[in-house]
Each structure stands twice: as C-alpha cells, then as structure tokens.
Amino acid sequence: MDKENSLGIVKTLHVTFKDEFFLESGRMLSPVTIAYETYGTLNSDKSNAILVCHALTGSAHAAGYSSNDENSKGWWNEMIGPNKPIDTNKYFVVCSNILGSCYGSTGPSSIDPYTGSRYALKFPVVTIRDMVKAQKKLLDYLGIEKLFCVAGGSLGGMQALEWSITYPEIVENSIIISAAGRITPMAMAFNTVGRYAIIKDPNWQEGNYYDKTAPKDGLAIARMAGHITYLSDASFNSKFGRRLGHQDSIFDFSSSFEVENYLRYNGYKFTERFDANSYLYLLKAMDIFDLSYGYGSYSEALKRLKANSLFIDFTTDFLFPAYQMDEMCDIMKTYGNKVERVTIDSDYGHDAFLLEFDDLSAVTFSFLEKAWRKKNV
Amino acid sequence: MDKENSLGIVKTLHVTFKDEFFLESGRMLSPVTIAYETYGTLNSDKSNAILVCHALTGSAHAAGYSSNDENSKGWWNEMIGPNKPIDTNKYFVVCSNILGSCYGSTGPSSIDPYTGSRYALKFPVVTIRDMVKAQKKLLDYLGIEKLFCVAGGSLGGMQALEWSITYPEIVENSIIISAAGRITPMAMAFNTVGRYAIIKDPNWQEGNYYDKTAPKDGLAIARMAGHITYLSDASFNSKFGRRLGHQDSIFDFSSSFEVENYLRYNGYKFTERFDANSYLYLLKAMDIFDLSYGYGSYSEALKRLKANSLFIDFTTDFLFPAYQMDEMCDIMKTYGNKVERVTIDSDYGHDAFLLEFDDLSAVTFSFLEKAWRKKNV
Structure with missing residues (x-):
C-alpha cells in the first residue's frame, strides 16, 4: 500500500x-x-x-x-x-x-x-x-x-x-x-450479447440462483463482450498483438492467443466480485437511459x-x-x-x-x- | 425468384x-x-x-x-x-x-x-x-x-x-x-466471445452433440457477437436507432429494443443453418491465419x-x-x-x-x- x-x-x-x-x-x-x-x-x-x-x-x-x-x-x-x-x-x-x-x-x-x-x-x-x-x-x-x-x-x-x-x-x-x-444502438448490441450470455446460462434460473450455483460462465462471457468496448483497436494491438499464449501451438484446437487468455481471465475474475442480476439491471439502466x-x-x-x-x-x-x-x-x-x-x-x-x-x-x-x-x- | x-x-x-x-x-x-x-x-x-x-x-x-x-x-x-x-x-x-x-x-x-x-x-x-x-x-x-x-x-x-x-x-x-x-487482436477478441459462448453451452458436450441437442444458445450468442463486427456505428444508427420493440415498455425487465430483437432473431436463425463445431473451426482458422x-x-x-x-x-x-x-x-x-x-x-x-x-x-x-x-x- x-x-x-x-x-x-x-x-x-x-x-x-x-x-x-x-x-x-x-x-x-x-x-x-x-x-x-x-x-x-x-x-x-x-x-x-x-x-x-x-x-x-x-x-x-x-x-x-x-x-x-x-x-x-x-x-x-x-x-x-x-x-x-x-x-x-x-x-x-x-x-x-x-x-x-x-x-x-x-x-x-x-x-x-x-x-x-x-x-x-x-x-x-x-x-x-x-x-x-x-x-x-x-x-x-x-x-x-x-x-x-x-x-x-x-x-x-x-x-x-x-x-x-x-x-x-x-x-x-x-x-x-x-x-x-x-x-448508441451499437453499445446496446454489446449489452445484448452480454444479456443473452447471462440469461441463457442454465445456472441463471430466471435469476433465482442465489442459494445455488451462480451463472459464472454467462457473466464471464458478458464481461468479455463488455471488455471489448472498454479497449480500442490501438490498445488491443499494443497490449496483445497477435502473440500466442505461452507454450501453445497454433495447430491445437484448444490453443489460445494472449488476447483470449486475458479476456477469459478477467471475465472469470469479474464473476468473483459481481452479481449477475445486478449486471443485467445495470445494463438495462444503461440501455433505457x-x-x-x-x-x-x-x-x-x-x-x-x-x-x-x-x-x-x-x-x-x-x-x-x-x-x-x-x-x-x-x-x-x-x-x-x-x-x-x-x-x-x-x-x-x-x-x-x-x-x-x-x-x-x-x-x-x-x-x-x-x-x-x-x-x- | x-x-x-x-x-x-x-x-x-x-x-x-x-x-x-x-x-x-x-x-x-x-x-x-x-x-x-x-x-x-x-x-x-x-x-x-x-x-x-x-x-x-x-x-x-x-x-x-x-x-x-x-x-x-x-x-x-x-x-x-x-x-x-x-x-x-x-x-x-x-x-x-x-x-x-x-x-x-x-x-x-x-x-x-x-x-x-x-x-x-x-x-x-x-x-x-x-x-x-x-x-x-x-x-x-x-x-x-x-x-x-x-x-x-x-x-x-x-x-x-x-x-x-x-x-x-x-x-x-x-x-x-x-x-x-x-x-487484428480486436477481431480475435470478438471470436473469443463467440468461442466461449459455444463451448460453455452445456449442450456443446465437448463437441459431441450430434445425436443430441445442439448448443443453439451458445451458437446464437456467438453469431450475435459476430454480427456486431459486420455492421458499423453508422449502420446501427440508421438500421435501428434507439427504437423500442413493438409494444414494449422501457420499464419492463424483459423489454427489448429493435437492435436486440434483430440480433436475437438472426442469432437463432443462424443456428438452423450452421454447425457449432464448424463455426469454432472456422473462427480458429481465421485467428491463426x-x-x-x-x-x-x-x-x-x-x-x-x-x-x-x-x-x-x-x-x-x-x-x-x-x-x-x-x-x-x-x-x-x-x-x-x-x-x-x-x-x-x-x-x-x-x-x-x-x-x-x-x-x-x-x-x-x-x-x-x-x-x-x-x-x-
């Protein structure tokens, strides 16, 4: 500190x-x-x-x-x-x-x-x-x-x-x-992707997941979509370029580039600190404003x-x-x-x-x- | 015709x-x-x-x-x-x-x-x-x-x-x-969102869904993310503006704007014609090219x-x-x-x-x- x-x-x-x-x-x-x-x-x-x-x-x-x-x-x-x-x-x-x-x-x-x-x-x-x-x-x-x-x-x-x-x-x-x-409607489109990622996660359960498993995959994917809008083409280029993840081979189906690892890591990290329903309500507030x-x-x-x-x-x-x-x-x-x-x-x-x-x-x-x-x- | x-x-x-x-x-x-x-x-x-x-x-x-x-x-x-x-x-x-x-x-x-x-x-x-x-x-x-x-x-x-x-x-x-x-790495980021939407759909089953239920939600969300990249801020504005869906009220949790209805409709329509695994392999081909x-x-x-x-x-x-x-x-x-x-x-x-x-x-x-x-x- x-x-x-x-x-x-x-x-x-x-x-x-x-x-x-x-x-x-x-x-x-x-x-x-x-x-x-x-x-x-x-x-x-x-x-x-x-x-x-x-x-x-x-x-x-x-x-x-x-x-x-x-x-x-x-x-x-x-x-x-x-x-x-x-x-x-x-x-x-x-x-x-x-x-x-x-x-x-x-x-x-x-x-x-x-x-x-x-x-x-x-x-x-x-x-x-x-x-x-x-x-x-x-x-x-x-x-x-x-x-x-x-x-x-x-x-x-x-x-x-x-x-x-x-x-x-x-x-x-x-x-x-x-x-x-x-x-803009384009910003709403990103929110749409996030919204569907959450509500189509079977763990979302129409929002009633609090005593069960949270819809982490959906929320992580929603965050990934949102994350794209927080960056820019220039920052994507300077932050990640086209670098492949450590020890990955491009010919592996499961290989991933650094940009992918970054989005995944931050997407799932976000699920540890944020509530999926809150995310949906705040996207809605943003859309309808x-x-x-x-x-x-x-x-x-x-x-x-x-x-x-x-x-x-x-x-x-x-x-x-x-x-x-x-x-x-x-x-x-x-x-x-x-x-x-x-x-x-x-x-x-x-x-x-x-x-x-x-x-x-x-x-x-x-x-x-x-x-x-x-x-x- | x-x-x-x-x-x-x-x-x-x-x-x-x-x-x-x-x-x-x-x-x-x-x-x-x-x-x-x-x-x-x-x-x-x-x-x-x-x-x-x-x-x-x-x-x-x-x-x-x-x-x-x-x-x-x-x-x-x-x-x-x-x-x-x-x-x-x-x-x-x-x-x-x-x-x-x-x-x-x-x-x-x-x-x-x-x-x-x-x-x-x-x-x-x-x-x-x-x-x-x-x-x-x-x-x-x-x-x-x-x-x-x-x-x-x-x-x-x-x-x-x-x-x-x-x-x-x-x-x-x-x-x-x-x-x-x-x-670009930004294009890869959109592919990442699509990829996770598919592979986190429980119906994807590590790709072995052919005799079962296809991962339609995941594929539809992947298509929605892709769809954003096919349009532009200008076309989003002219195509949809901020128009609300027919008869929807902005204060309903489930209400949606036209842009959202369009993405959803086209996302799910896409699942009727395309195979989720093919989509993953083609995204991969695009990424690694x-x-x-x-x-x-x-x-x-x-x-x-x-x-x-x-x-x-x-x-x-x-x-x-x-x-x-x-x-x-x-x-x-x-x-x-x-x-x-x-x-x-x-x-x-x-x-x-x-x-x-x-x-x-x-x-x-x-x-x-x-x-x-x-x-x-």
Missing part, C-alpha cells in the same frame, strides 16, 4: 431510508440502502461538496484503501486525495454505490422485505434518474444542499449529466467524462443544464463516439450555456478515464481550481 | 478425393469431399476461370437459385451471372465450400472413416492455406491450370490473398475485398504476390481496419507490384461487400474488363 498523498484507510458507510422511494417507472422500493464513502471535510457553509459517480461495475470505494482489504485501492484513487486534482484538503467528496448494484446499495441481490428472500427478478427496473434521486436522498441526509461539482466517467458521466438536468439549481459545476445522454425522457426532446433536456460544465472525451473511445459529445456541446452552445470541451488523445479507448491520469488530472484540476476561485473571490 | 440476368437454377456438385491430404499442421485428412458450383463455360484454352471464395459462414452457392430451394439465392448473386460484373457469358466461375465448413465439404460434422462417427473435435485444425490447397485439388480435377482471377471478401479475401502468394504462377489477377493477411507463416515475414510473403491485384475496402469496416490494407499495399508497392486500391464510401461496415453492389460492381467490372482485354489483345 503506497499511501503517499493518499487518504489512507477509508471505510464504506451505509444509510437506510425507510420511507417510500418512488421510481421513475411508478414502482415503489422500500427500504433503500445506500453504501457510500466520504473523503475530506464538509466546510462550515457546506459549499465544498463534490459528488463522484462511478461507472457500471464500480463501487462507493473511489479513493484511499479499503478498511476491509487494505490492498483494495479506490477506483479513482489517482484523482481523489490530498493534493490530488479532486483535493480532499479542500473539498468534501462523496461517492455512493448506485441503486441496483451489488456493493452495499439496494439491488436485486438484496432481501425483499415482503418475501424475506432476495429480490432477484422481483427487483424493479431502475433508471439512471432513479440512481440520481437516491444519491439526492443521501446528500439530504448528509446535509448537503449544493454540489460544488458532480463528476463521473461512463455510466458515472451519465449520472453527472442527469444530475445537472434534474437538479440544475443544485449543481454548480459538472465534469462529464466519456459519456452521453443516451447510448435517455436524457430527453420527460422533457420532450434532447435539446429541451440539455437546455436545463445550467452548471458550468466540462466535457471530456478520449480519441479512441468507440463506446461513446465523439459525435455524441459534439452533439450535446453544440446544443448547449445554442442556449448560451458555458461548455468547456476537452478531447484527450489516448490509445486506451473508453477505459482511458481510468488510466490516462496525467492529462485527465491536469484538465480536472484546472477546471475545479478556476471554478473554486471564482466562487470564493 | 427473379431470374432476369440470372443463372437460374444451379446445382451444388461434390467431388471426393480419396488420396492422403496433408494439412499445414502435419496431420492428414482423408477422404476430402469438396462441394462446389460452377457457372458459365470453361473456354477451349481454359483461360477464363475465376475462383470465387466465400466468407466465414458462406457456401459454394454463390450465384443463381439453388436446385434444392429455388428461393435460395446465391450469396453473391448480384455480382455473378450473365452480363453481371463477373460475367458468366465470358468467364467460367467456380465457388467451393471451404474445408471445415458444413455445407458439403469435409468438416467436423463429417463422418470420420476410422470411427464411423462424426469427427467432432477429432477433426484436425484446418488453416486458410489448407482450404486453398483443397480448392487447388478441385481446380486440378476440373482441369483448370490457370486462374484468370481469384476473388473474395472477408475470409474469402483472405483466401484470395493466400491463393496469390501460395500459387503466384497460377493466379493472374486477384480481387481482395475487406480482408487482410492476418486479423498469418500470411507470413512459412515465409519469414509479412513483407516476404507479400513479395510473392505477382498477380495484378485489386484491393477494395469500405470506409466503415472496423473488423478489417483500413490501415491493414494500407500496410499490404505499401509493402507491395516497394516491390514494384502493380496494386490497385479502391476505398468505397459506405455506412454498411464490414458487410458492405455483400450489400454495396453499385460501387463494387462498377469497380470489379472495370478491373476484370481491363485485365481481360489486356490478356486477349
């Missing part, structure tokens, strides 16, 4: 809301537990809160080292901490596990109080707007009325967008990374975004193509909204927001610093 | 070679049956033969309407026939089913004469070079000593390339479409290509990125090889060679016509 400029050991906290939580679908979920972590100190006028939103399979553990496993480093540890771009000496940072996930917040693997068993497919479909509304409850509970900033990449960026249009009066600044107001929902049009939705915003994308991200961010920025400019757009050159593809820290840190630091100074003149 | 400019009803023929056929791996396969179709007439000096090579899941039925099912149109019917770009009034066209496939040529679903049962995984790994050598046996049998042209797209283009470097003295002209001398094998380097292999060659690619094909064709053409130009390179603007992605017939026809016709005139002055 390298704790230099680190938050050191951090602890995931939980809060349970017992009142009725109405979902976008009209269905009700109760109770709702939210797992969260906070770093730094909320200042006296509660003006320094930054909400960080995690991606598809992330957790509330965004920074520092986990109290459960001190080798477990937060997923954005390079970005959050003392003297880091999201500086915990200055800001109070909150990150919560999204609704529907399996890292402590209520999801399909939680106990349904009406049956005493796990929800499984009785869990209602949740949307990104629902996730954001659950985060709002958490902020209310923490006494935070304004967000100096909301930030996230990928599904986290979609949450940051949704925050900015659902609560324009709360969000002062937003950092939206590698995201869009709706995913459309910023325009309830506002008539994409343009009308984006008109609501009043925050000073930074949009960041990476050149080789094909999961969220550049034209999607162009479209959003173009729309917002027509409304006179201040939008800063930065495209970072990277071979890492969609995963770049978790890897390309030199550029991402510089851009994020400078954006926050400027906004902070402006706010505190 | 629209028979205008069509070959009308055509018949798939079969020839079985009983001598020993040695594979690139050193293993021996015998007998080897090749299914093939021919269109047009071989001229008296046998100088008008064109070999057309099919893609991954294609068959010998390249043109006309099948005698088994007169609604079954050949996969390149728009390109081959009287007065079509590959003009059967002028040329003698041969197309054969590749070794390892399941459309009449010997493959894993064929009977192993040593056991009397289907080969299944006892079938040897076959390479694209093996497929080409089997085609060479067919041409010998048909009395064809020279190929006026070899042409194909995707895996067919890889065969055309392999033909041109393995038999430079036989191939006079070659048309290589949407192909490369080796696939490397033009340089046995020649020391990619450059040395391409140096052998003496045919007058036309390389065609399409702007949105991400399965065979343009830089791969650039690389081949650049190498061949350094050797002073005549290479014609045409990039066709299309939104159809990799599938464009089966769809973008206006441009493809014009380019192919003009290339063949020029070569034919030059040959017959």
Whole structure:
C-alpha cells in the first residue's frame, strides 16, 4: 500500500431510508440502502461538496484503501486525495454505490422485505434518474444542499449529466467524462450479447440462483463482450498483438492467443466480485437511459443544464463516439450555456478515464481550481 | 425468384478425393469431399476461370437459385451471372465450400472413416492455406491450370490473398475485398466471445452433440457477437436507432429494443443453418491465419504476390481496419507490384461487400474488363 498523498484507510458507510422511494417507472422500493464513502471535510457553509459517480461495475470505494482489504485501492484513487486534482484538503467528496448494484446499495441481490428472500427478478427496473434521486436522498441526509461539482466517467458521466438536468439549481459545476445522454444502438448490441450470455446460462434460473450455483460462465462471457468496448483497436494491438499464449501451438484446437487468455481471465475474475442480476439491471439502466425522457426532446433536456460544465472525451473511445459529445456541446452552445470541451488523445479507448491520469488530472484540476476561485473571490 | 440476368437454377456438385491430404499442421485428412458450383463455360484454352471464395459462414452457392430451394439465392448473386460484373457469358466461375465448413465439404460434422462417427473435435485444425490447397485439388480435377482471377471478401479475401502468394504462377489477377493477411487482436477478441459462448453451452458436450441437442444458445450468442463486427456505428444508427420493440415498455425487465430483437432473431436463425463445431473451426482458422507463416515475414510473403491485384475496402469496416490494407499495399508497392486500391464510401461496415453492389460492381467490372482485354489483345 503506497499511501503517499493518499487518504489512507477509508471505510464504506451505509444509510437506510425507510420511507417510500418512488421510481421513475411508478414502482415503489422500500427500504433503500445506500453504501457510500466520504473523503475530506464538509466546510462550515457546506459549499465544498463534490459528488463522484462511478461507472457500471464500480463501487462507493473511489479513493484511499479499503478498511476491509487494505490492498483494495479506490477506483479513482489517482484523482481523489490530498493534493490530488479532486483535493480532499479542500473539498468534501462523496461517492455512493448506485441503486441496483451489488456493493452495499439496494439491488436485486438484496432481501425483499415482503418475501424475506432476495429480490432477484422481483427487483424493479431502475433508471439512471432513479440512481440520481437516491444519491439526492443521501446528500439530504448528509446535509448537503449544493454540489460544488458532480463528476463521473461512463455510466458515472451519465449520472453527472442527469444530475445537472434534474437538479440544475443544485449543481454548480459538472465534469462529464466519456459519456452521453443516451447510448448508441451499437453499445446496446454489446449489452445484448452480454444479456443473452447471462440469461441463457442454465445456472441463471430466471435469476433465482442465489442459494445455488451462480451463472459464472454467462457473466464471464458478458464481461468479455463488455471488455471489448472498454479497449480500442490501438490498445488491443499494443497490449496483445497477435502473440500466442505461452507454450501453445497454433495447430491445437484448444490453443489460445494472449488476447483470449486475458479476456477469459478477467471475465472469470469479474464473476468473483459481481452479481449477475445486478449486471443485467445495470445494463438495462444503461440501455433505457435517455436524457430527453420527460422533457420532450434532447435539446429541451440539455437546455436545463445550467452548471458550468466540462466535457471530456478520449480519441479512441468507440463506446461513446465523439459525435455524441459534439452533439450535446453544440446544443448547449445554442442556449448560451458555458461548455468547456476537452478531447484527450489516448490509445486506451473508453477505459482511458481510468488510466490516462496525467492529462485527465491536469484538465480536472484546472477546471475545479478556476471554478473554486471564482466562487470564493 | 427473379431470374432476369440470372443463372437460374444451379446445382451444388461434390467431388471426393480419396488420396492422403496433408494439412499445414502435419496431420492428414482423408477422404476430402469438396462441394462446389460452377457457372458459365470453361473456354477451349481454359483461360477464363475465376475462383470465387466465400466468407466465414458462406457456401459454394454463390450465384443463381439453388436446385434444392429455388428461393435460395446465391450469396453473391448480384455480382455473378450473365452480363453481371463477373460475367458468366465470358468467364467460367467456380465457388467451393471451404474445408471445415458444413455445407458439403469435409468438416467436423463429417463422418470420420476410422470411427464411423462424426469427427467432432477429432477433426484436425484446418488453416486458410489448407482450404486453398483443397480448392487447388478441385481446380486440378476440373482441369483448370490457370486462374484468370481469384476473388473474395472477408475470409474469402483472405483466401484470395493466400491463393496469390501460395500459387503466384497460377493466379493472374486477384480481387481482395475487406480482408487482410492476418486479423487484428480486436477481431480475435470478438471470436473469443463467440468461442466461449459455444463451448460453455452445456449442450456443446465437448463437441459431441450430434445425436443430441445442439448448443443453439451458445451458437446464437456467438453469431450475435459476430454480427456486431459486420455492421458499423453508422449502420446501427440508421438500421435501428434507439427504437423500442413493438409494444414494449422501457420499464419492463424483459423489454427489448429493435437492435436486440434483430440480433436475437438472426442469432437463432443462424443456428438452423450452421454447425457449432464448424463455426469454432472456422473462427480458429481465421485467428491463426498469418500470411507470413512459412515465409519469414509479412513483407516476404507479400513479395510473392505477382498477380495484378485489386484491393477494395469500405470506409466503415472496423473488423478489417483500413490501415491493414494500407500496410499490404505499401509493402507491395516497394516491390514494384502493380496494386490497385479502391476505398468505397459506405455506412454498411464490414458487410458492405455483400450489400454495396453499385460501387463494387462498377469497380470489379472495370478491373476484370481491363485485365481481360489486356490478356486477349
């Protein structure tokens, strides 16, 4: 554990809301537990809160080292901490596990109080707007009325967008990374492959596998399909090339190339940490997310975004193509909204927001610093 | 059945070679049956033969309407026939089913004469070079000593390339479409997803499913993953957009978007016509294909290509990125090889060679016509 400029050991906290939580679908979920972590100190006028939103399979553990496993480093540890771009000496940072996930917040693997068993497919479909509304409850509970900033990449960026249009009066600044107001049909196609891999695994059992064998093969294959979208042609070339696995012969039916071994290893490793039903519900949330929902049009939705915003994308991200961010920025400019757009050159593809820290840190630091100074003149 | 400019009803023929056929791996396969179709007439000096090579899941039925099912149109019917770009009034066209496939040529679903049962995984790994050598046996049998042209797209283009470097003295002209001398690691990643989907389907049974239930779910999911690579972001957008399936509600767990319904429908439809083991063997052949094998380097292999060659690619094909064709053409130009390179603007992605017939026809016709005139002055 390298704790230099680190938050050191951090602890995931939980809060349970017992009142009725109405979902976008009209269905009700109760109770709702939210797992969260906070770093730094909320200042006296509660003006320094930054909400960080995690991606598809992330957790509330965004920074520092986990109290459960001190080798477990937060997923954005390079970005959050003392003297880091999201500086915990200055800001109070909150990150919560999204609704529907399996890292402590209520999801399909939680106990349904009406049956005493796990929800499984009785869990209602949740949307990104629902996730954001659950985060709002958490902020209310923490006494935070304004967000100096909301930030996230990928599904986290979609949450940051949704925050900015659902609560324009709360969000002062937003950092939206590698995201869009709706995913492309091609991205949905990858989710389709993942979905079928899981639901056609005989162990899935219509979602009722909790006391039995989990659908590990299906979930691993789903992850492999997802993994392709996190990389890029360039990163596949530089990471693996066409190298054959150690001691394999190309003429063996069972031989495999390094790229195959990597996908398999990571696919199965993922099954040790993630719940297949949660994965299905989160893919669904991603598929059905459309910023325009309830506002008539994409343009009308984006008109609501009043925050000073930074949009960041990476050149080789094909999961969220550049034209999607162009479209959003173009729309917002027509409304006179201040939008800063930065495209970072990277071979890492969609995963770049978790890897390309030199550029991402510089851009994020400078954006926050400027906004902070402006706010505190 | 629209028979205008069509070959009308055509018949798939079969020839079985009983001598020993040695594979690139050193293993021996015998007998080897090749299914093939021919269109047009071989001229008296046998100088008008064109070999057309099919893609991954294609068959010998390249043109006309099948005698088994007169609604079954050949996969390149728009390109081959009287007065079509590959003009059967002028040329003698041969197309054969590749070794390892399941459309009449010997493959894993064929009977192993040593056991009397289907080969299944006892079938040897076959390479694209093996497929080409089997085609060479067919041409010998048909009395064809020279190929006026070899042409194909995707895996067919890889065969055309392999033909041109393995038999430079036989191939006079070659048309290589949407192909490369080796696939990218990203393409291998898609194959990996497909492979795991099949081999983790409990019905696969280590390949011994022939008298039982076929691994349809696995094969369908594999096809869905493959299907993504045949399209492009642009074609996904224009074909499906984000339209929800008929009467579906976005808040239903089981609801699906049109893109999902399309992939599922085509995935399962594919299982009615293709053998899962053949699919695995052909993915393997695609993965391990490397033009340089046995020649020391990619450059040395391409140096052998003496045919007058036309390389065609399409702007949105991400399965065979343009830089791969650039690389081949650049190498061949350094050797002073005549290479014609045409990039066709299309939104159809990799599938464009089966769809973008206006441009493809014009380019192919003009290339063949020029070569034919030059040959017959």
